Amino acid sequence: MIRASEVSWRYGANPVIEGVSVTARPGRVLGLIGPNGSGKTTLLRLLYGALRSPTGQVTVDDDELSTLPSREAARRLAVVVQEAGGETALTVAELVLLGRAPHLSTFQRTGRTDHEIAARCLARVGAAHLGGRAFAQLSGGERQRVLIARALAQQATHLLLDEPTNHLDIRYQHEILHLVRTLGTCSVVVLHDLNLAARYCDDLVLLGSDGVAAAGTIDQVLDPTVLEPVYGIGIQRLDLDDNIHLLFHPIDQSIKQRSAA
Amino acid sequence: MQIGVRVGVIALPQGKQDLLGVAAQRRRTGFWLLGLTVGLVVTGVVAVGSGAVGIAPLTVARIIGHHLVGLPGEVTWTPPQEAIVWQVRLPRVLLGMLVGAGLAVCGVALQAMVRNVLADPYLLGINSGASSGAAAAILFGAGAGFGRYALSTSAFLGALAASLLVFLIARSGGRVTSIRLLLSGVAVGYALYATTSFLIFASGSAEGARSVMFWLLGSLGLARWDALLAVAAIVLIGMIGYLTVIGRRLDVLAIGDETAQTLGVSPDRFRLRLLVLVSLSVGVLVSAAGSIGFVGLVVPHLARRIVGAPHVRVVPVAALLGAILLVWADVLARVLLAPQEIPIGIITSLLGAPFLLILIRRLHATGA
Numbered sequence: 001m002i003r004a005s006e007v008s009w010r011y012g013a014n015p016v017i018e019g020v021s022v023t024a025r026p027g028r029v030l031g032l033i034g035p036n037g038s039g040k041t042t043l044l045r046l047l048y049g050a051l052r053s054p055t056g057q058v059t060v061d062d063d064e065l066s067t068l069p070s071r072e073a074a075r076r077l078a079v080v081v082q083e084a085g086g087e088t089a090l091t092v093a094e095l096v097l098l099g100r101a102p103h104l105s106t107f108q109r110t111g112r113t114d115h116e117i118a119a120r121c122l123a124r125v126g127a128a129h130l131g132g133r134a135f136a137q138l139s140g141g142e143r144q145r146v147l148i149a150r151a152l153a154q155q156a157t158h159l160l161l162d163e164p165t166n167h168l169d170i171r172y173q174h175e176i177l178h179l180v181r182t183l184g185t186c187s188v189v190v191l192h193d194l195n196l197a198a199r200y201c202d203d204l205v206l207l208g209s210d211g212v213a214a215a216g217t218i219d220q221v222l223d224p225t226v227l228e229p230v231y232g233i234g235i236q237r238l239d240l241d242d243n244i245h246l247l248f249h250p251i252d253q254s255i256k257q258r259s260a261a
Numbered sequence: 262m263q264i265g266v267r268v269g270v271i272a273l274p275q276g277k278q279d280l281l282g283v284a285a286q287r288r289r290t291g292f293w294l295l296g297l298t299v300g301l302v303v304t305g306v307v308a309v310g311s312g313a314v315g316i317a318p319l320t321v322a323r324i325i326g327h328h329l330v331g332l333p334g335e336v337t338w339t340p341p342q343e344a345i346v347w348q349v350r351l352p353r354v355l356l357g358m359l360v361g362a363g364l365a366v367c368g369v370a371l372q373a374m375v376r377n378v379l380a381d382p383y384l385l386g387i388n389s390g391a392s393s394g395a396a397a398a399i400l401f402g403a404g405a406g407f408g409r410y411a412l413s414t415s416a417f418l419g420a421l422a423a424s425l426l427v428f429l430i431a432r433s434g435g436r437v438t439s440i441r442l443l444l445s446g447v448a449v450g451y452a453l454y455a456t457t458s459f460l461i462f463a464s465g466s467a468e469g470a471r472s473v474m475f476w477l478l479g480s481l482g483l484a485r486w487d488a489l490l491a492v493a494a495i496v497l498i499g500m501i502g503y504l505t506v507i508g509r510r511l512d513v514l515a516i517g518d519e520t521a522q523t524l525g526v527s528p529d530r531f532r533l534r535l536l537v538l539v540s541l542s543v544g545v546l547v548s549a550a551g552s553i554g555f556v557g558l559v560v561p562h563l564a565r566r567i568v569g570a571p572h573v574r575v576v577p578v579a580a581l582l583g584a585i586l587l588v589w590a591d592v593l594a595r596v597l598l599a600p601q602e603i604p605i606g607i608i609t610s611l612l613g614a615p616f617l618l619i620l621i622r623r624l625h626a627t628g629a
């Protein structure tokens with residue numbers, strides 16, 4: 001469980017996140033949604049300690065994150081960041097094996113167990129055949145899957161992903177999020193696509209221009225009356241086969257007139 | 262809750278013992294290390310035998326063996342041969358190996374640290390600091406209290422002062438980031454280069470200026486069995502060993518700060534530790550042999566081409582390659598215009614620059 005209470009962050013004089021509290025529960029997938037610039041990525045970075053909030057605190061399984069040794073933190077939290085790492089000359093297998101680093105002492109070589117775990121994680125993201133390739137030569141989608149495999153190889157109890165569906169085609173968008181769902185970890189995912197959020201998250205935090213606009217289960221947050229003012233777009237919700245589907249249409253009068261003309 | 266439990270469901274390819282090719286890669290690296298070690302020993306023996314007075318490799322091996330382990334006991338060589346091999350050339354070749362290995366490995370560490378393939382030990386201005394110190398010693402007798410170690414000591418102090426300055430400037434924004442480190446290194450380097458030139462000009466001594474120039478271009482001519490060689494051996498071998506065993510942390514740092522942190526490596530602290538280590542090593546190197554360019558830039562690339570990117574393999578391979586290359590460069594420096602000796606920095610630059618051009622072409626071709 002990750003719990004952030006009253007955390008804040010500002011870039012220069014601009015507060016991006018102010019006094020925000022969120023809780024990611026064990027075994028559930030928490031989605032962070034919101035328009036561009038609402039601070040989704042900043043909030044995620046606060047949750048895994050890349051940014052240290054000057055106010056409030058972040059706890060992981062009731063231990064304060066800032067007091068955990070970095071190796072211990074890495075055994076609890078696996079993170080897939082947007083940072084591409086595209087210039088590395090490592091092969092895919094070598095990169096995924098780095099996910100074992102938090103479990104090895106500084107002077108320890110990777111052993112057979114580590115190789116097995118890395119190979120399985122590659123297989124899980126459908127990238128077993130890429131093992132010997134240079135990471136820098138992969139396509140964006142392949143890279144994303146390999147980075148997720150590295151996070152899986154960490155075998156952490158929490159998984160945090162910053163827009164994991166970026167660069168992925170529709171099939172892999174669903175496969176990756178389905179994978180995240182089936183892991184049983186406490187997961188936090190930054191997502192742009194609300195329909196993907198509807199299908200693969202349990203809980204959502206909707207960030208608006210001034211902090212948390214709504215938080216709760218997908219049923220509570222994906223409510224057109226909640227979403228419309230935050231995104232500034234017309235939303236129609238259909239509940240089919242126990243799934244929520246959202247349809248979007250522009251509500252801005254000027255846009256309508258322009259498209260009519 | 263553990264991912265591992267669930268991951269176990271996926272079946273692995275049957276009958277494949279070496280899952281990710283790790284064992285094959287380790288064997289391959291082992292062969293390279295063995296081959297390069299043999300190459301280094303052969304290089305050493307041949308290099309000790311070459312020079313104004315040629316001595317057969319077998320004789321060289323016998324003299325060294327006689328001194329080290331007392332075998333062969335019977336003396337079949339002349340006293341001058343023994344003096345040349347043991348007193349003059351062997352310390353020089355050993356220093357060459359240490360400097361070559363040290364420069365190459367400092368280059369590897371810096372390239373990982375600032376994530377730039379063009380980083381080399383001289384980029385951080387450390388070399389310019391050492392040069393300023395050396396110039397002050399040669400021209401104005403700075404550090405005269407250290408007797409015959411005056412030049413080395415004052416070069417070393419210059420190097421430390423420069424790296425401290427670079428670090429303080431880089432740190433002024435709070436965190437030491439790669440780009441800040443690079444830029445402050447370049448700035449401090451230029452300032453100290455100007456200082457050295459000013460010192461040369463201000464001293465008005467033509468003889469002093471010539472000896473500063475010679476030192477600026479690098480030379481192994483100062484090598485003898487002394488404390489300096491011992492210090493260089495301890496510092497450099499220690500650094501190479503340390504960087505080899507922490508290779509995985511270098512891999513992680515080379516990917517990015519954010520990734521390093523999420524994999525349990527605190528990037529700021531680790532970078533600071535590396536900076537101290539590299540500054541110390543470069544200070545020792547430059548005070549022992551002057552400025553020798555291109556080795557730290559070029560050798561890491563060669564090593565990566567041979568054994569791939571993981572640092573646990575790159576560091577020892579780069580060390581051996583650097584040692585071999587620098588000793589051969591020194592042989593060329595002694596032999597090309599014999600009996601006159603060319604500064605070794607000229608040789609390494611002549612060999613290194615074309616290589617750099619090839620590297621640039623390749624970078625362009627791959628669009629990286």
